[in-house]
Amino acid sequence: MQRKSLEGMQCAIARSLERVGEWWSMLILRDAFYGLTRFDEFQQSLGIAPNMLSRRLSGLVESGLLVRRPYQDRPVRYEYVLTPAGEDFRPVLIALLAWGNRHFAPEGVSTQLTDVHTGRDVEPVMVDAHTGEPLSRGRHVLQAGPAANERMRARIELSRQRRERRGDDK
Incomplete structure (x- = not known):
């Protein structure tokens, strides 16, 4: 079942929950504060399925809480780093x-x-x-x-x- 989006509500709490209200998102942010940056680090720490982790990381990047940047060229691999908005969390x-x-x-x-x-x-x-x-x-x-x-x-x-x-x- 698709949950209702809170984006249109005129409430800062609802709009914030739209971005971080899912528990995996908060745990990813917690681990980012602990210094984890790489996909495999998050996966090992959380025991989360790769497809779920990929969706949550993408959502946090889209929401402006993490930035995705390459740390290796061949093959290209990315790390996820807190943005100023992410740090404010x-x-x-x-x-x-x-x-x-x-x-x-x-x-x-x-x-x-x-x-x-x-x-x-x-x-x-x-x-x-x-x-x-x-x-x-x-x-x-x-x-x-x-x-x-x-x-x-x-x-x-x-x-x-x-x-x-x-x-x-x-």
């Missing part, structure tokens, strides 16, 4: 790692973020780049942007009304 993977460690690692943490200078474990948080304040539900809310259509404005207004009823804005 790193905080998303780190947030997903921290969330997974907190909620879905009953056997204990298998991968953690560590400060290379101090050797200490890091607990990532999202902060406002302007103030340095950690993002919090009570202080930071989603608002309709200048390009928001009526459906998006209605969704955000409903969210505002529900927050107000619950007293979340205080």
Whole structure:
């Protein structure tokens, strides 16, 4: 069954999921952050079928998250390297790692973020780049942007009304 495309939705989350929402894509990006670049490296790391890996790599290249470039002439072989947009996905993977460690690692943490200078474990948080304040539900809310259509404005207004009823804005 063909899934519905999220590309036309006026939502940055939906549009992002259109590019990386399939789990193989996120795992390929994870491995690219670990430094893997070659088809056989990804295949060995993930245990993914070659045809599936080829489709996912092509999709990530088409979405602008990876660039495909030759590293050998005879025969021609390619490597897949993160683009600036792909590099910008790193905080998303780190947030997903921290969330997974907190909620879905009953056997204990298998991968953690560590400060290379101090050797200490890091607990990532999202902060406002302007103030340095950690993002919090009570202080930071989603608002309709200048390009928001009526459906998006209605969704955000409903969210505002529900927050107000619950007293979340205080």
